[in-house]
Amino acid sequence: MARLCKQVVWDFLKVFVCCELYVKFASGQNNQGDVYYGQNNPYQTYNPPEPGDRDYRTFTYNNRRYSQYQPNTYYNSRGQPGDPRRVNQDPRFKYDQQGNQEPIYPGVLGGWREDLQGKMRPDSIIKERDVFVRTRHGEVQGFKVYLYDNPDPDSLYRPGSESIEREMGKTIVFLGIPYAMPPINEGRFRPPKSHKGWQLIQATDFGPACPQPIKYTGASKGVRDMDEDCLYLNIFTPTIGSVAEKLPVMFYIHGGDFTHGASNLFPGHILATFYEVVVVTINYRLGALGFLSTGDINSPGNYGILDQAMALQWVYDNIEFFNGNRDKITLFGPGAGAASAGLLMVAPQTRHIVTKVIAQSGSALADAAFVIDKYRAQNTSRVFGQLLGCSIESSWKLVNCMKQGRSFYELGNAEFPPQVGFFPWGPVIDMNVTVPYYEGWYEKDWHFIKDLPENLIRKGQFNRGLQYMAGVTLQEAAYFVSENSSLAPDFRITREFFDQKIREFVLRYNYTLNPNGTYEAIKYMYTYWPDPNNETLIRDQYINMLSDFLYVAPNDKMVKLLIEQDVPVYMYVLNTTVESFNLPHWARIPHDIEHYLLCGAPFMDVEFFPPKLRFTRNQWTNNDRNMSHFFMKAYSDFARYGNPSHTQILGLHFELATMGQIKYLNINTTYNSTILWNYRQTESAFWSQYLPTVVGHLVPTYPPTTEFWWEPREPLQIAFWSMSAGCLFLIVLVVVCCMLWRNAKRQSDRYYNGELFLQENDPDSGVDNARGAEMYEYTDKPRVVQTTGPARTISTNSFRTESAASLKEPTSEGRKGTPLMTTRKVSKSKTQLIQGVPQTDV
Structure with missing residues (x-):
């Protein structure tokens, strides 16, 4: 009889404790779990911010993102999530950089979640909850x-x-x-x-x-x-x-x-x-x-x-x-x-x-x-x-x-x-x-x-x-x-x-x-x-x-x-x-x-x-x-x-x-x-x-x-097209420079290509206009053909080039003036060298 009475009292105590915990827990919640802190809660009802609200944020812990929403009456807390007066907070759980570095519990660890666990019943909080499984990526x-x-x-x-x-x-x-x-x-x-x-x-x-x-x-x-x-x-x-x-x-x-x-x-x-x-x-x-x-x-x-x-x-x-x-x-x-x-x-x-x-x-x-x-x-x-x-x-x-x-x-x-x-x-x-x-x-x-x-x-x-x-x-x-x-x-x-x-x-x-x-x-x-x-x-x-x-x-x-x-x-x-x-x-x-x-x-x-x-x-x-x-x-x-x-x-x-x-x-x-x-x-x-x-x-x-x-679609292509355009510009620049150099060289070669022969007035110095028998010479007026007398060549001041010594055979057509066969005659020219620059009197 004593054992039976003891069992009845023990069962009554268990039911009483469950009911007390349930009433204490449920007193701080409304139907949606948004009233958090009991009848004396100074904050009244806390409505968590939703996506689109200015103060909405999530938090991360261990490479996992969690919700800010926490019905944290399970631990008899005070204040809204992040309030320093909240008790039983795990310091490991932090808001990410979008938030204020405030600790809270994630998911059902922070309290009973009706949207995750269903309706709370008198024996809910004494039932077994946690389960652990090890996967290839880690424990869950x-x-x-x-x-x-x-x-x-x-x-x-x-x-x-x-x-x-x-x-x-x-x-x-x-x-x-x-x-x-x-x-x-x-x-x-x-x-x-x-x-x-x-x-x-x-x-x-x-x-x-x-x-x-x-x-x-x-x-x-x-x-x-x-x-x-x-x-x-x-x-x-x-x-x-x-x-x-x-x-x-x-x-x-x-x-x-x-x-x-x-x-x-x-x-x-x-x-x-x-x-x-x-x-x-x-x-x-x-x-x-x-x-x-x-x-x-x-x-x-x-x-x-x-x-x-x-x-x-x-x-x-x-x-x-x-x-x-x-x-x-x-x-x-x-x-x-x-x-x-x-x-x-x-x-x-x-x-x-x-x-x-x-x-x-x-x-x-x-x-x-x-x-x-x-x-x-x-x-x-x-x-x-x-x-x-x-x-x-x-x-x-x-x-x-x-x-x-x-x-x-x-x-x-x-x-x-x-x-x-x-x-x-x-x-x-x-x-x-x-x-x-x-x-x-x-x-x-x-x-x-x-x-x-x-x-x-x-x-x-x-x-x-x-x-x-x-x-x-x-x-x-x-x-x-x-x-x-x-x-x-x-x-x-x-x-x-x-x-x-x-x-x-x-x-x-x-x-x-x-x-x-x-x-x-x-x-x-x-x-x-x-x-x-x-x-x-x-x-x-x-x-x-x-x-x-x-x-x-x-x-x-x-x-x-x-x-x-x-x-x-x-x-x-x-x-x-x-x-x-x-x-x-x-x-x-x-x-x-x-x-x-x-x-x-x-x-x-x-x-x-x-x-x-x-x-x-x-x-x-x-x-x-x-x-x-x-x-x-x-x-x-x-x-x-x-x-x-x-x-x-x-x-x-x-x-x-x-x-x-x-x-x-x-x-x-x-x-x-x-x-x-x-x-x-x-x-x-x-x-x-x-x-x-x-x-x-x-x-x-x-x-x-x-x-x-041709439109660039990303930085690598922008760099490619930029380098291509730069290279193309350099190539064009080199070609232009080559053409200008060639034209300048042709202008300078006018004086050495056989169309103009220079001699000094002084027979001892000047330009030797003597050429081979096959060469032509053009002057402004007819000259007398000299058939005798050696042609004296002064090589010390000569402007002759190798190209002047290899002119082609004469043709039947000539430029204005009379073509004359030179016979090694030294004649005075109206062209003079002044400070190394040829000057011609017309």
């Missing part, structure tokens, strides 16, 4: 996240169905592992460099997102931090240590049109824990910092896609330490992520790594996925340079301005005018440029793909064990309407608006060879002829037009190419929505709607997601939970077995697509889906086959008018 410290829901429909669990929340699983999380050196200073507009390694990295917080427009950042949007030092990846794994079999790896590449997005927007906890895969998410450079291309050696481009390739290589080299199977790596992602996965699938440096691809509403064969027009890339860069006030006289001046004279904030926040195109930035084909060696960068580091992805697939240049899965939604391009504020609140589209958008579309995509014919063809294809003036149907057709061009037709083309190469292909079309979102009927199934289903949002604490979404724990319907389970199970089965329905999932299964019968799973609900085939083949053929015959061919854009072949 992560932490455990505990989950309180189960996605298995057979569990019959629903939030709130039990009075006490039970732990259903746990995920081991490593956030912000650097996979490359920071692409700052000299690293801007250059390929990534492999990380040199570390002793210990605190992977306890997401790394900053890469620079992007400020409208996509902020704590409320889920992107709390932003910095040019952004090349980090995150790993979610269910176990650490020895296991019987390594787990498949799912490598997530976020979308965002290559201009915005971040790795932390995809929480992989549920997918990793309950479906036994290792989930990896990455950041990569976006916008101009990731894809600026001048078509020459000043900025070849492709930095963002090269970041992805380096992250993939890092995972291939290190994922085994996180219980991942390096031979089962599946790439997946929406939009730009799907296009990137398709490019990495055929890229020479990564094709051996990629065994499976899941393309969510994207294709590497889309117009914006891969730019093959050099002048289009150049002109995009020039327009961007004009927005920033940089010189566009030459590509070197443009790149130098953006590299030396503009901050990453300016480069990330600048946005294009609408006429540039829907997706201005993206990977470009190699321009056959040879880049000189820079310290740390080799020629091979700059190159990505030298041929069209379509040609590489036809040549079979991909992993021969490749398996492919693709999907699209019913209303992919609905966001073009819903995000157009000028159409709010009714979002009506008139016939005039539709016609104008088609004309803009024709000009925007360079269909300039036959613009009227192209316009008429598109208008004919997407006019609902039974009721052409119905604005509701016009809006639907406008969405269909953009969806087919941007997503459906490129996806169809990729699927057919891979089927021709005997690659197993599975396909789905999403025809249902997230019911709890209550979207309008014309935008119920937009682009990437399956994102929240795939990351297990119905089973996670709402604190993991951006506050802007305003999720609630009980908002999800049974169908939402079932569809979330279906997608996670299908994707993980495909990563593990190469078949998305290795076993039936809630009664659903996929079938292989074959040529002539491109079968796909038409997903309505989990209990009302069917296998159909040949999705929108007429519309896809219109864009892939028919329209190019109307256009003739896609006319390349015109080259920049200020680019000339």
